Amino acid sequence: MAGLTGRKLIASRCAKFFKDGDFVNLGIGVPLMCVNYLPEGVDLWLEAEIGTVGSGPTPSWDKADIDVIDAGGQPASVIKGGSVYDHEMSFAFIRGGHIDAAVLGTLQVDQEGNIANWTIPGKMVPGMGGAMDLCAGVKKIIVATDHCEKSGKSKILKKCTLPLTGVHCVTDIVTERCYFEVTKDGLVLRELAEGYSVEDILACTEADVIVPDEIGVMS
Amino acid sequence: MKSKVVTREEALSRIHDGQTIMFGDWHGEFAADEIIDGMLEKGIKDIDAIAVSAGMADQGVGKLIKDHRVKSLITTHIGLNPIAKDQMFAGELAIEFSPQGTFAERIRCGGAGLGGCLTPTGLGTEVEEGKQKLTIDGKEYLLELPLRADVALIKATKADTAGNISFRMNSRATNSTMAMAADTVIVEVEEIVEVGELGPEEIDVPAPVIDMIYERTGEKRPMCPMWQRAKAKAEGGQ
Numbered sequence: 017m018a019g020l021t022g023r024k025l026i027a028s029r030c031a032k033f034f035k036d037g038d039f040v041n042l043g044i045g046v047p048l049m050c051v052n053y054l055p056e057g058v059d060l061w062l063e064a065e066i067g068t069v070g071s072g073p074t075p076s077w078d079k080a081d082i083d084v085i086d087a088g089g090q091p092a093s094v095i096k097g098g099s100v101y102d103h104e105m106s107f108a109f110i111r112g113g114h115i116d117a118a119v120l121g122t123l124q125v126d127q128e129g130n131i132a133n134w135t136i137p138g139k140m141v142p143g144m145g146g147a148m149d150l151c152a153g154v155k156k157i158i159v160a161t162d163h164c165e166k167s168g169k170s171k172i173l174k175k176c177t178l179p180l181t182g183v184h185c186v187t188d189i190v191t192e193r194c195y196f197e198v199t200k201d202g203l204v205l206r207e208l209a210e211g212y213s214v215e216d217i218l219a220c221t222e223a224d225v226i227v228p229d230e231i232g233v234m235s
Numbered sequence: 236m237k238s239k240v241v242t243r244e245e246a247l248s249r250i251h252d253g254q255t256i257m258f259g260d261w262h263g264e265f266a267a268d269e270i271i272d273g274m275l276e277k278g279i280k281d282i283d284a285i286a287v288s289a290g291m292a293d294q295g296v297g298k299l300i301k302d303h304r305v306k307s308l309i310t311t312h313i314g315l316n317p318i319a320k321d322q323m324f325a326g327e328l329a330i331e332f333s334p335q336g337t338f339a340e341r342i343r344c345g346g347a348g349l350g351g352c353l354t355p356t357g358l359g360t361e362v363e364e365g366k367q368k369l370t371i372d373g374k375e376y377l378l379e380l381p382l383r384a385d386v387a388l389i390k391a392t393k394a395d396t397a398g399n400i401s402f403r404m405n406s407r408a409t410n411s412t413m414a415m416a417a418d419t420v421i422v423e424v425e426e427i428v429e430v431g432e433l434g435p436e437e438i439d440v441p442a443p444v445i446d447m448i449y450e451r452t453g454e455k456r457p458m459c460p461m462w463q464r465a466k467a468k469a470e471g472g473q
Contacts, residue, residue: 065335066261066405077466082264082458083392083404089262089315089461092405100404102411103287104343107336111356130359141323141330142314143288144362149336152356183359 070098
């Protein structure tokens with residue numbers, strides 16, 4: 017997958033975290049794009065918060081079933097072997113530690129593994145939906161995000177300033193510029209996207225960054 | 236077996252101003268649409284609503300919000316209904332946000348006779364404000380209290396005349412949980428069948444907890460407005 021950039025690169029890198037048979041929750045947008053970049057031999061059970069295990073591709077309109085929807089209420093499908101549940105069971109999967117990984121978008125994320133993605137007070141109040149339960153109950157929380165806001169301000173901070181969605185829960189941060197592992201000591205720069213140097217990342221990241229001796233190339 | 240089948244007027248006779256009402260749905264899909272339309276026509280107001288989202292302005296509880304019939308809402312998400320946000324900022328609609336899994340468990344507690352649930356969800360966030368924290372085996376949890384309602388408005392795919400109900404695919408959504416958590420449980424269905432036609436394994440919520448069954452008189456399985464718009468856009472080649 018050489019030559020990928022931007023959001024496609026983020027999705028491709030996130031997809032490499034998954035093992036065959038993993039049970040995962042992918043947020044709408046870039047996180048869901050991960051399914052297009054799964055390594056060969058890796059099939060996933062996709063969880064949809066409405067109550068589907070084995071959520072499948074978006075169907076064409078002539079195949080859409082009004083009783084099969086995704087978390088956002090749009091047409092969805094169920095793969096062979098998939099199943100449907102009620103709301104309680106859906107969140108018992110999430111909160112009960114049954115889900116291997118979740119990929120979330122965000123407004124802010126920080127070096128302590130805190131994430132803020134549900135509200136900008138006074139401006140935007142969509143609500144947290146299922147995000148807080150994912151943060152509380154899923155072992156691996158991968159944040160897939162643009163490195164900076166449109167204004168150029170870093171989204172990767174020393175400390176989130178917006179109301180938090182989850183505390184000390186983020187394990188990995190993937191941007192179009194690099195991949196950070198979140199450790200107890202802070203953010204470790206593990207991989208760089210082609211065209212970016214360590215200096216570039218330090219310049220556009222507000223958080224403290226630990227730079228190890230060996231840094232891989234992101235793909 | 237006594238039939239629980241009612242007309243829409245009989246169902247609406249149990250719904251009054253100022254009640255706490257649970258709306259089973261998902262963004263206004265899988266909602267009791269004809270009964271909600273009847274509430275609008277009848278002028279029901281001052282509702283304390285409980286619904287997983289604010290629906291959309293033309294779907295589910297969102298229609299009642301748009302018409303200023305709802306004074307408070309306990310929910311998880313209002314992102315698809317900007318009118319709810321505007322009313323919240325204007326001080327016209329009081330909104331309590333509950334994380335979605337917590338929301339589900341609070342309703343389950345309400346229906347199952349439990350005094351609340353202990354969850355790690357929301358610890359360290361605004362959600363913990365004003366709530367008791369308990370430490371169990373060294374791990375901290377929030378105490379979340381049960382939710383119950385005067386009326387639950389449920390949409391199911393099929394019912395039998397005794398009141399057993401059954402859901403197709405994702406349409407159970409929040410409907411099956413809410414059907415346990417209200418004093419009066421009114422179910423709008425696409426089709427009513429005779430007792431015995433739904434087998435024991437097909438019944439998702441059993442008859443004793445259901446009070447009324449209303450069969451849609453309009454289109455049984457209408458495509459929701461959000462889909463109609465998306466489909467028109469797709470077919471318009473945009």
